[in-house]
Structures are given as structure tokens and as C-alpha cells.
Amino acid sequence: MDGDVSLTIRRLNPQEFSVNVPVLVDIYITAMNYDPAIRDARINVWRRNSMNLGFTAVCALLDGRVIGIAYGFRGDQDHWWQHQLRRGLRERGGPSPEEIAILQDYFEVAEVHVMPGHQGRGIGRKMMYALLEGTPAQHAVLSTPEVDEEANNAFGLYRSLGFRDLLRHFRFDGDQREFAVLHADLPLDD
Template sequence: MRPVDPQIAWTPHTVELNREEFAKRLHEALTVYVTAMDYPRGTEFHRAPMWTEHSTRPGWKAVGALAGPESGSPAVESLVGIAYGYHGSSDQWWHQQVLHGLHRSGRPQSEISAILDDYFELTELHVHPNGQGHRLGESLIRHLLHDRSERSVLLSTPEVFDEDNRAWRLYRRLGFQDVLRRFRFSGDSRPFAVLGRGLPL
């Protein structure tokens, strides 16, 4: 498996990855994820089974950003960005957590239903640090959400002071609005925001 090129000298382009291509690129995708999030090495091994299981969920779609000396030749291109998600549903842990949070926030049932009835969960979005700040994140989201049939898209992202990081700036620029703030998922002490917007983008 080729590593992510630390010196991205080529202009990346985004492509949809089917399940087989995603499985082939899983190690590369997890390397981008661990590097972008600055997680300890080894995290990727814990995440591999979860990302693989996610790829079997209804409505799953993945998009990768590839860069290499021969644009359009996947065999010689490295993965420098990854985004995926799937159709949200009530049997999923994330859905149940957000539902609980919405109930606790005192929202009326009609509003909760409108938020959770028909959405695409944008589960992962990561760009290798050497490729960030060039609208690749935006291209990945636009490609991922293109032609989705759901009414809305939801995601969760860690709270940061003043919304001062690339993820927050990107989501705000694309019109994502607050669904829940300072929300704590079970088993994670960090506060998260749940953001969403209507589709199409």
C-alpha cells in the first residue's frame, strides 16, 4: 500500500469510490484521517472495522481526493482527502444520541421529526494537512452531496473556541446551522456541535 505523499505536488481531483475501491484505499484513508486529526499512530487499526461496517449501510457514499503525477490514473495516484456518509436511520447509535440530545434540549416533537426523518449523515471528512486550505474540503462535500435524495445533511464536529478552525469555517461558509451545541456523545468527554442544512447544497 502506498503512503500518502507528504509533498503533494499535484493538483488533486475528487472521485466517487465504490465499496471495492474504498476497501482498497482504506489504509490510505485512515492514514489521512489520523494525520488530519493529529491522533496517535495506531488509531487507524481500531477504526478500520468501523469504517468497513459503515460502508455496508444503506445509502453509503464515499468520495476521495486523488493526487499524482498522472491525473486520472488511480494506480499511480495517492489519496489526499476522504469523505463519506450514509442515510441516517433510527437503528444507528449516532442517530439515537442526537435524538436524545434533541429531546433534552426541549425541542417539540414536530421539530425533532423534521430534523431526523430524512437526512444524510456526513460521517467523515478529512484532508491531509499538506492539502488543506485549497477548497479541497469544499469539493469533497459538494461531490459527496451531489444528487442526494435526502431532505437534509447532518454532521457532528468538535467544539473549538470561536469556531476558529478550518472545519468550522468550511461548514459555516456552506451554510450549516446549529442543531445542537456543546453536546456530549456517550463515552466521549469532548463537547461537540451537531450542524445541519437542507439539501440540495
């Protein structure tokens, strides 16, 4: 796939992202095997996210068809997600001075998804580099569902990019699944 010149990683401005959100959310639902009943709610959330400070989005196009999406924005102490992280760190006995520094200056990688059949070919990696290139934050933070022995493409990608544990086996309010919350220093190493 690396030599395939038909693969393009393209940055989307907030307006392009918002217009294309239905297609992008469909990729998310398919890649994560979620119930399509969540579609309308996720479209609304993603459109609201595009208004966050520092919003950045990239998509992967193969032969002109969107097969991947990644987006994020500057972390903010007033966002629900950071409140959740602070709760998790307190419950674990923190936050430590290093964790406080991370939460004061980070880019939240909100979503990274590649269509099944195209996963494991370096597309997520290319999107992550494009997404985080030039980000003014000192850290990137993301969450991913826990899996036994980190045995999936997502964990492999994040670990290979230098992401380390911030929280493990964490449950966000309203979700019974366990998540790993990972962080990396920016810029990412090549």
C-alpha cells in the same frame, strides 16, 4: 489550488472504499491528530459503515496521491449516532417538529478529512459538493469538535456551505470532547 488540474475528486464504490480503508484511516488519524493506536478499530468501523444504506464516498487525489476523504450514508433511526442525537435533543428540551423532520430524512456526513498542508485550499468544499450531489435526502447532518469561536477550517467550511446548529457542546457517549452537530438543507447552495 482551484486552477490545479492535477487535483481530482473521485467517487469510490463500497468495494474500492473497503480495500483502501487503511490509507483513508491514516488520513483521518493524521488530520485529526489522533493516537495511531486507534487505527485497527477505525478500519473495522469504516468497513462496517460502507455497508450502510446509501453509502457514498469520495476521495481527493493530487498527482495520483490520496490527500482527502469524505464519506457518509443515509441516517437511520436504528443507528447509534441517531440515538445519540435524539438523546441530546431530549436533554435540550426537544426535539422540535423541524428537528424531527431532519432526523426522518438526512444523509449523515460521517467523515471529512484533508491532509495537513492541503487544508484551507477548497479541497474539503469540493469533496462535500461531490459527496452530497444527488443525495436523495432532504438534509445533511454532521458533527465536528467544538473549538473556541469556531476558529478552524472545518467550521469555516461548514458555515460557508449553509450548515446551521442542531446541537452545540454535545458529548457523545464514551467521548469527553464537546461537539457541534450541524445540519444543512439539500441540495447545497452553490
